[in-house]
Amino acid sequence: MDSKYSLLSMSPAVSNGNGLANGFPAKRKDPGGSGNGTSEKSAKKNRISFNLTPKDAEKMNGQKNGESSQRGQWNSLSIQEQRQTLPAYQCRHRILQEIRRSDTLLIMGETGSGKTTQMPQFLYEAGYANRGMIAVTQPRRVAAITVAKRVSQEMGCTLGDTVGFTVRFEDCTSKATKIRFITDGCLLREAISDRLLKNYSVVLLDEVHERTINTDVLFGIVRDAQRQRKQTNMTPLKIIVTSATMDIDHFGKYFGVRGMYLEGRTYPVKVFHAKEPQSDYLHACLVTIFDIHRNAPANHDILVFLTGQEEIDAMVQQIRMIEKANNLNAPTLRVFPLYSQLPQNKQLECFIPSAPNSRKVILATNIAETSITIPGIRYVVDGGFVKRRVYDPQTGMESLKVVRISQAQSWQRCGRAGREADGCCYRTYTRSEMEGLRKMPTPEILRSNITSVVLQLLALGIDCKTFDFLDKPSATSIENAYQQLQQLGAIKSAKSPELTALGRRMALFPLDPRYSKLLLISPEYSCVDEILSIVALLSGENIFCTSAEKREQAALAHAKFESKYGDHLTILNVYKAFQKTEKFKLWCHDNFLNSRNLLYARDVRNQLQEICTKCGIQSTSCGTKYDSVRKCLIAGLFNNIAELQRDSFYLTLTSRQRAKIHPSSVLCGKSRWSYVIFTELVSTERNFLRAVTAIEPEWIGEVVPHYPHLSRIQCNNTNTT
Numbered sequence: 001m002d003s004k005y006s007l008l009s010m011s012p013a014v015s016n017g018n019g020l021a022n023g024f025p026a027k028r029k030d031p032g033g034s035g036n037g038t039s040e041k042s043a044k045k046n047r048i049s050f051n052l053t054p055k056d057a058e059k060m061n062g063q064k065n066g067e068s069s070q071r072g073q074w075n076s077l078s079i080q081e082q083r084q085t086l087p088a089y090q091c092r093h094r095i096l097q098e099i100r101r102s103d104t105l106l107i108m109g110e111t112g113s114g115k116t117t118q119m120p121q122f123l124y125e126a127g128y129a130n131r132g133m134i135a136v137t138q139p140r141r142v143a144a145i146t147v148a149k150r151v152s153q154e155m156g157c158t159l160g161d162t163v164g165f166t167v168r169f170e171d172c173t174s175k176a177t178k179i180r181f182i183t184d185g186c187l188l189r190e191a192i193s194d195r196l197l198k199n200y201s202v203v204l205l206d207e208v209h210e211r212t213i214n215t216d217v218l219f220g221i222v223r224d225a226q227r228q229r230k231q232t233n234m235t236p237l238k239i240i241v242t243s244a245t246m247d248i249d250h251f252g253k254y255f256g257v258r259g260m261y262l263e264g265r266t267y268p269v270k271v272f273h274a275k276e277p278q279s280d281y282l283h284a285c286l287v288t289i290f291d292i293h294r295n296a297p298a299n300h301d302i303l304v305f306l307t308g309q310e311e312i313d314a315m316v317q318q319i320r321m322i323e324k325a326n327n328l329n330a331p332t333l334r335v336f337p338l339y340s341q342l343p344q345n346k347q348l349e350c351f352i353p354s355a356p357n358s359r360k361v362i363l364a365t366n367i368a369e370t371s372i373t374i375p376g377i378r379y380v381v382d383g384g385f386v387k388r389r390v391y392d393p394q395t396g397m398e399s400l401k402v403v404r405i406s407q408a409q410s411w412q413r414c415g416r417a418g419r420e421a422d423g424c425c426y427r428t429y430t431r432s433e434m435e436g437l438r439k440m441p442t443p444e445i446l447r448s449n450i451t452s453v454v455l456q457l458l459a460l461g462i463d464c465k466t467f468d469f470l471d472k473p474s475a476t477s478i479e480n481a482y483q484q485l486q487q488l489g490a491i492k493s494a495k496s497p498e499l500t501a502l503g504r505r506m507a508l509f510p511l512d513p514r515y516s517k518l519l520l521i522s523p524e525y526s527c528v529d530e531i532l533s534i535v536a537l538l539s540g541e542n543i544f545c546t547s548a549e550k551r552e553q554a555a556l557a558h559a560k561f562e563s564k565y566g567d568h569l570t571i572l573n574v575y576k577a578f579q580k581t582e583k584f585k586l587w588c589h590d591n592f593l594n595s596r597n598l599l600y601a602r603d604v605r606n607q608l609q610e611i612c613t614k615c616g617i618q619s620t621s622c623g624t625k626y627d628s629v630r631k632c633l634i635a636g637l638f639n640n641i642a643e644l645q646r647d648s649f650y651l652t653l654t655s656r657q658r659a660k661i662h663p664s665s666v667l668c669g670k671s672r673w674s675y676v677i678f679t680e681l682v683s684t685e686r687n688f689l690r691a692v693t694a695i696e697p698e699w700i701g702e703v704v705p706h707y708p709h710l711s712r713i714q715c716n717n718t719n720t721t
């Protein structure tokens with residue numbers, strides 16, 4: 001790779017040429033838009049120059065270059081030999097000794113050193129699973145699933161037997177399960193019915209640097225469970241906290257223990273920085289991908305970090321176009337998107353090793369940033385940005401913003417290479433930009449709406465105001481959450497929060513409290529069946545397939561289901577038709593619908609229906625009287641009402657934000673309703689209302705008589721066209 005590196009570094013500093021010809025990527029003109037090409041000559045100018053920063057490379061490699069080649073090819077080793085080469089494996093006796101000595105252990109070790117896959121096996125082999133399961137939490141579903149698969153392979157068992165996983169709405173475990181990979185959200189929900197986590201002998205909290213809300217709350221829950229189990233002479237609960245990049249002093253103080261460093265990594269990763277700041281990280285990534293592609297051997301795959309679905313989909317198209325238009329004399333390129341909105345089977349496609357003489361390019365969001373090993377990855381291209389959900393407690397508005405990553409994330413991304421062989425990481429930002437990044441990402445609990453978690457804590461009998469958080473959310477944020485719960489009827493008063501009967505039932509659903517409220521109130525509008533379908537569909541991924549090649553055909557097929565009232569009723573129409581269909585795969589194909597996501601929604605719906613039955617809710621249907629559904633939506637989503645303005649923008653009544661209807665909505669560019677209810681306000685370059693339904697203003701007072709903005713609402717003709 002050195003020659004390629006010198007090729008890159010020899011190139012002039014970035015010159016974003018904008019010629020056309022050969023199809024090499026030129027500077028993007030519009031965000032997410034398709035790129036043009038440049039001639040071969042200008043393509044050279046178009047390269048981005050990187051600096052190898054020896055200090056960083058040394059830090060990452062931990063070994064002298066070339067050493068790894070003496071260690072043999074990873075893929076030619078048996079799976080057991082692979083295990084034995086991992087740094088964690090070399091230290092297993094020491095790790096087990098520490099675990100015996102101390103009930104809590106903080107372990108910081110390089111990415112790929114074997115924390116996630118090996119530690120649970122050491123514990124299992126040492127007999128810790130004899131008196132309870134070993135839980136390994138993961139912030140993300142894809143990591144929980146793929147790591148469970150790997151560990152089951154290493155242990156030679158079928159997934160779901162000794163090793164299994166549990167993610168929301170999907171449980172692949174059995175009575176025989178001893179090691180359970182579980183998302184932090186699922187373990188937190190389990191704690192509601194089992195505060196002492198009696199099913200477990202060990203809880204390993206992995207990737208804690210991510211500081212998701214659920215993991216942050218789990219810190220307090222597992223620590224309390226450990227204390228209480230000790231006091232009552234129960235089986236001790238061992239807690240292990242791991243990451244490659246955590247603030248070990250901060251965690252050490254909280255848990256009252258010292259951290260342990262696990263030294264060494266499997267293979268070195270050379271780190272390169274852009275020599276000059278890049279004005280367009282997408283362009284820089286694209287240029288770098290093709291530079292690597294032209295020079296690297298086949299089957300050396302590339303993982304690229306971008307910020308979101310639109311950006312990724314646009315770049316997938318660009319790469320395919322460029323490859324088609326050029327005879328690059330390079331291996332066949334296969335491009336895979338990887339983001340959370342993608343159906344699970346599509347997400348997992350990129351984990352299949354690439355065919356001989358080909359190359360995978362995976363364009364991923366930060367869901368690929370931690371824990372996972374994607375076979376074949378030799379190169380990481382890091383755009384340096386992430387899309388982050390930010391909540392403003394003053395306005396109550398949640399928005400998605402593209403922001404720079406932290407240093408911890410930067411090292412995590414880098415660590416996706418060097419897992420099966422030497423690797424390279426290209427950062428499209430300079431070394432000094434890297435040094436300017438904040439060390440750790442801001443904990444989610446300090447930048448998110450915490451209503452859902454406050455409800456779950458209340459269900460555990462914990463008042464958020466007195467809970468010992470690792471980092472406490474602001475008083476305003478806690479106050480807002482209590483207010484929202486009061487408005488939803490989950491608590492009587494924000495001053496002395498105690499769950500009402502409704503609140504206790506709301507906490508039983510693994511849902512945003514607004515959706516739980518919708519389900520629980522739906523009998524009053526005789527539309528339980530309809531709301532169950534809508535909530536299940538909203539809990540999963542997009543059911544509509546959009547095909548770049550057959551865009552018009554897809555739009556025509558989707559138009560059949562369209563409701564003039566908006567998106568919630570449109571997806572309901574799809575679901576109803578889907579329920580009646582026998583040959584649903586063919587039907588989905590013909591109608592450009594995602595059969596897997598519809599099946600997933602059906603599973604989710606069944607699970608929600610079971611919880612409804614436990615709550616004593618009987619099935620009712622309003623048939624085609626959809627006004628009942630629209631009214632019911634107001635009962636749960638009343639904080640998401642927006643009013644049409646003269647300039648055709650909508651103004652959200654609670655957070656006072658101006659927004660347009662999202663282009664994906666069936667109401668976009670159609671009839672302009674004076675009042676709409678929306679599921680989500682997304683703020684990227686502009687504010688957009690997502691999943692929108694028209695409502696009649698006079699219903700608002702009827703459904704939520706205490707709605708604070710009632711006096712401002714004009715009850716006249718609502719449809720302005």
Ligand SMILES: Nc1ncnc2c1ncn2[C@@H]1O[C@H](COP(=O)(O)OP(=O)(O)OP(=O)(O)O)[C@@H](O)[C@H]1O
Pocket residue numbers: 086109110111112113114115116117118146150243244266370371372373375415418419420
């Ligand atoms: N699905 C897989 N296929 C092939 N090898 C794998 C797979 N999962 C893990 N490995 C191998 O096991 C090694 C250890 O992985 P593991 O996830 O345990 O490391 P880690 O220390 O937890 O890393 P991170 O901090 O990045 O989560 C990887 O570097 C890789 O070599």
